[in-house]
Amino acid sequence: MNAEAMPQATDPRADPLTNPRTVDWAEDTTGYLESLRSGLTTARDTDYLLLEQDLPEDARRARQSVRDFVDRHVLPVINGYWERAEFPYELLEPLAATGVVGGSIAGHGGPGLSRLAAGLATVELSRGDGSMNTFLGVQANLSMGTINMLGSEEQKQRWLPDMAALRKIGAFALTEPRHGSDSANLETTARREGDTWVINGAKRWIGNGSMAHLVVVFARDEADGQVKAFVMEREDPRDPEDRPEGFDYQVIDGKVGKRAILQANLAFRGLRIPEENRLPGAEGFRDVSRVLATTRGGASWEALGHALACFEAAVTYAEVREQFGRPVGSNQLVQNTLAQMLTELTAIQLLCFRMAELQESGQWTGSMASIAKMHTAGKARWIAQQARDLLAGNGLLLDFHVARHLTDMEVVHTYEGTEFIQSLLIGRKITGRNAL
Amino acid sequence: MNTATTNATTNAPAATHPIPAPSGDISASFLGPVDLTGLDGMFSAEEKALALRVRGFVDEHIRPNIGRWYDQAVFPREIVPELGRLGVLGMHLHGYGCAGRTAVEYGLAAQELEAGDSGLRTFVSVQGSLAMSAIHKHGSEEQKSQWLPRMATGEAIGCFGLTEPNAGSDPASMTTTARQAPGGDWVLTGTKRWIGLATLADVAVIWAQTGAHGDGRGVRGFVVPTDTPGFHAEAIGQKLSMRASVQCQITLDEVRLPAEAILPADSAIGLKGPFQCLNEARYGIIWGVMGAARDSFNAVLDYTMGRTQFGTPLAGFQLTQAKLADMAVAINTGYLLAHQIGRTKDATPASVSPAMISTGKLDNCRVAIGIAREAREMLGGNGITLDYSPLRHANNLESVRTYEGTDEVHQLTIGRHLTGLGAFTRTEG
Numbered sequence: 001m002n003a004e005a006m007p008q009a010t011d012p013r014a015d016p017l018t019n020p021r022t023v024d025w026a027e028d029t030t031g032y033l034e035s036l037r038s039g040l041t042t043a044r045d046t047d048y049l050l051l052e053q054d055l056p057e058d059a060r061r062a063r064q065s066v067r068d069f070v071d072r073h074v075l076p077v078i079n080g081y082w083e084r085a086e087f088p089y090e091l092l093e094p095l096a097a098t099g100v101v102g103g104s105i106a107g108h109g110g111p112g113l114s115r116l117a118a119g120l121a122t123v124e125l126s127r128g129d130g131s132m133n134t135f136l137g138v139q140a141n142l143s144m145g146t147i148n149m150l151g152s153e154e155q156k157q158r159w160l161p162d163m164a165a166l167r168k169i170g171a172f173a174l175t176e177p178r179h180g181s182d183s184a185n186l187e188t189t190a191r192r193e194g195d196t197w198v199i200n201g202a203k204r205w206i207g208n209g210s211m212a213h214l215v216v217v218f219a220r221d222e223a224d225g226q227v228k229a230f231v232m233e234r235e236d237p238r239d240p241e242d243r244p245e246g247f248d249y250q251v252i253d254g255k256v257g258k259r260a261i262l263q264a265n266l267a268f269r270g271l272r273i274p275e276e277n278r279l280p281g282a283e284g285f286r287d288v289s290r291v292l293a294t295t296r297g298g299a300s301w302e303a304l305g306h307a308l309a310c311f312e313a314a315v316t317y318a319e320v321r322e323q324f325g326r327p328v329g330s331n332q333l334v335q336n337t338l339a340q341m342l343t344e345l346t347a348i349q350l351l352c353f354r355m356a357e358l359q360e361s362g363q364w365t366g367s368m369a370s371i372a373k374m375h376t377a378g379k380a381r382w383i384a385q386q387a388r389d390l391l392a393g394n395g396l397l398l399d400f401h402v403a404r405h406l407t408d409m410e411v412v413h414t415y416e417g418t419e420f421i422q423s424l425l426i427g428r429k430i431t432g433r434n435a436l
Numbered sequence: 437m438n439t440a441t442t443n444a445t446t447n448a449p450a451a452t453h454p455i456p457a458p459s460g461d462i463s464a465s466f467l468g469p470v471d472l473t474g475l476d477g478m479f480s481a482e483e484k485a486l487a488l489r490v491r492g493f494v495d496e497h498i499r500p501n502i503g504r505w506y507d508q509a510v511f512p513r514e515i516v517p518e519l520g521r522l523g524v525l526g527m528h529l530h531g532y533g534c535a536g537r538t539a540v541e542y543g544l545a546a547q548e549l550e551a552g553d554s555g556l557r558t559f560v561s562v563q564g565s566l567a568m569s570a571i572h573k574h575g576s577e578e579q580k581s582q583w584l585p586r587m588a589t590g591e592a593i594g595c596f597g598l599t600e601p602n603a604g605s606d607p608a609s610m611t612t613t614a615r616q617a618p619g620g621d622w623v624l625t626g627t628k629r630w631i632g633l634a635t636l637a638d639v640a641v642i643w644a645q646t647g648a649h650g651d652g653r654g655v656r657g658f659v660v661p662t663d664t665p666g667f668h669a670e671a672i673g674q675k676l677s678m679r680a681s682v683q684c685q686i687t688l689d690e691v692r693l694p695a696e697a698i699l700p701a702d703s704a705i706g707l708k709g710p711f712q713c714l715n716e717a718r719y720g721i722i723w724g725v726m727g728a729a730r731d732s733f734n735a736v737l738d739y740t741m742g743r744t745q746f747g748t749p750l751a752g753f754q755l756t757q758a759k760l761a762d763m764a765v766a767i768n769t770g771y772l773l774a775h776q777i778g779r780t781k782d783a784t785p786a787s788v789s790p791a792m793i794s795t796g797k798l799d800n801c802r803v804a805i806g807i808a809r810e811a812r813e814m815l816g817g818n819g820i821t822l823d824y825s826p827l828r829h830a831n832n833l834e835s836v837r838t839y840e841g842t843d844e845v846h847q848l849t850i851g852r853h854l855t856g857l858g859a860f861t862r863t864e865g
Binding site: 336 | 755
């Protein structure tokens with residue numbers, strides 16, 4: 001759209017002096033804002049380095065199915081859930097129908113997506129909404145991923161199909177109030193009494209923790225000091241009465257980012273879990289690290305999704321919004337900003353696509369993940385900040401989407417390892433010296 | 437403007453402070469078009485007159501020649517007595533032929549000199565803030581009488597030997613030693629590096645371990661005439677920064693000095709001796725670099741007003757104006773920071789803490805180099821020639837940002853002040 005093509009002549013405001021009463025100004029404002037807002041989530045060309053042409057069919061399919069889900073189901077409702085800080089249960093069924101839940105897990109209901117396909121599904125979901133993406137990350141990558149990697153065949157059959165269909169929600173309870181970046185020092189304990197385990201301790205920031213049917217709890221075996229994994233089951237978490245004895249939770253409220261996913265503090269006071277719910281593959285913290293290693297990179301794909309959404313909104317807005325008689329995109333300062341956003345966005349894309357290749361070939365390392373996370377999260381947040389600036393006052397409104405992406409990006413910038421932690425991991429790799 | 441001034445004068449209580457209230461009239465600021473915030477009004481007529489006198493000197497003696505000196509990597513030895521006559525050598529010191537100027541006046545002179553070239557300002561800093569102030573603060577009456585008057589006139593050049601090849605940010609690890617021979621003579625052995633002007637100097641203040649502790653606590657200063665046998669200085673060649681200035685390596689090969697060569701004052705025992713001098717020099721840098729930034733800004737403002745592309749003066753483009761605005765804002769805040777520290781230093785010198793000095797040195801250096809680099813870029817291809825000052829300033833500021841404490845050293849100084857925790861060293865994890 002260019003300025004000349006705008007239907008100036010039919011604009012009722014064209015001559016307010018001769019035509020003063022034909023305009024309902026309240027309606028005009030509403031209509032104008034709608035025109036500014038309507039195209040903001042439309043996909044724009046962001047494939048400047050022709051990554052699209054090499055995309056395999058399964059990746060295209062996964063991306064399209066999530067994009068359809070986002071456009072049809074997420075975007076129309078998500079701002080309300082975000083504002084109310086409620087989880088959108090209504091989205092579970094259509095999300096399950098996308099066929100991407102479980103990501104690269106093959107069998108037991110998992111779709112066995114390639115890394116690239118799973119990554120693009122993440123991009124599309126977070127391009128829609130970060131809360132939903134975190135929900136899926138907790139559900140599939142962390143909870144299902146742990147059971148898939150550390151559970152017995154019987155346990156996988158018992159739990160994974162229901163989780164892949166989103167009939168059962170999972171949570172991954174590792175972080176504790178005093179142990180975030182250093183979760184290896186977790187303090188929650190497990191004591192074996194016959195065929196049951198007695199769990200004591202506290203967990204914090206547990207995504208889905210209040211609403212999960214299956215909570216994977218990591219606790220230190222009092223007998224051998226090793227970290228082990230246990231699955232706490234609940235029949236109907238939406239029923240407030242349904243709390244296993246010795247289990248309590250408190251939803252963390254007052255969040256300013258990712259408001260539509262609930263994180264909770266969990267408390268275990270003598271909670272009893274049967275031995276058959278212990279994941280036999282978890283014999284120490286090293287096994288937890290193995291699970292975390294498979295999820296590393298998720299935050300980078302997510303950052304890409306948020307950056308895409310913000311860039312696309314900024315480009316559309318710069319076309320539609322006019323000031324000083326021309327689209328704001330006609331200004332040098334705006335074009336300069338858009339150009340810088342696009343170059344950073346393109347670099348994020350390249351990092352993510354390379355990550356998928358190296359993960360697929362088994363060459364992906366922790367240092368690589370740190371480089372990817374540090375770069376993509378930092379730059380995506382910067383892109384979101386630019387978009388928010390560019391949309392000016394409107395950029396502060398949920399209706400205009402970018403503020404939600406920006407605050408969600410704050411969360412992404414922190415989780416899966418803060419910038420500081422990533423830089424020190426990279427620094428240790430470079431120098432051979434541990435500064436942590 | 438005049439109305440505003442009149443109102444302010446009538447309504448405000450009579451000023452008791454010698455510094456006039458800001459008039460708000462920035463149209464004729466002595467700092468030029470960059471003055472957006474009435475910086476001009478923060479300085480007295482005498483202070484501005486001094487600054488303009490130094491500027492006149494720079495315009496006459498430095499500007500016409502600095503491109504050539506820089507290109508040929510020449511330090512203009514002949515300019516030293518001129519600087520002495522100008523009264524800027526040791527200008528903040530009292531007595532012994534020194535001008536006894538205030539800290540703010542010294543700062544204003546520094547920024548005018550550095551608007552010419554950082555190398556020239558560095559010479560004045562090394563001479564006045566390091567070598568002369570070491571002798572002035574820590575020296576005996578004889579040392580002061582012998583050296584300071586001649587150094588103030590520029591007849592004698594001084595240098596300051598603290599840094600060593602293996603002891604930069606961490607001077608406590610210096611390995612130059614001073615041993616007292618039977619009979620009381622001192623014998624100095626070791627190597628000093630990055631010592632400004634050592635090849636031209638008549639006298640060097642050398643810091644050395646006296647062996648009393650084997651760490652920073654035993655460091656003492658010595659006044660070493662450079663013609664003492666065993667003293668060798670060699671210029672460090674092929675510099676890409678501060679080319680119109682000389683930095684040297686000094687070799688001390690059994691340099692034998694009389695007992696009275698030591699700086700005798702208690703204030704000079706341990707590293708606090710040189711550190712006090714460094715704080716003086718760092719203070720000058722806080723002001724000086726703003727001169728380089730202002731000169732870069734002036735160069736690019738002039739250029740973009742005159743250069744036309746796409747039928748428009750470059751200054752008419754949004755991207756240009758945004759850059760000019762950011763540069764000007766940063767220069768204004770830089771001057772405000774320098775002024776605040778300067779006035780504090782004049783009013784209550786004891787309250788000027790290392791953290792305060794670090795705050796100014798850290799930020800003004802990184803701001804100034806950013807402005808000089810941006811200005812260079814805005815000059816396009818022309819910006820890479822010596823016809824325009826910004827790239828020279830940017831290259832010079834690479835040195836200034838490093839010497840007298842890198843960004844990191846100042847960040848850790850400030851961090852230590854904020855937290856009470858020293859993070860300069862840590863146990864290997």
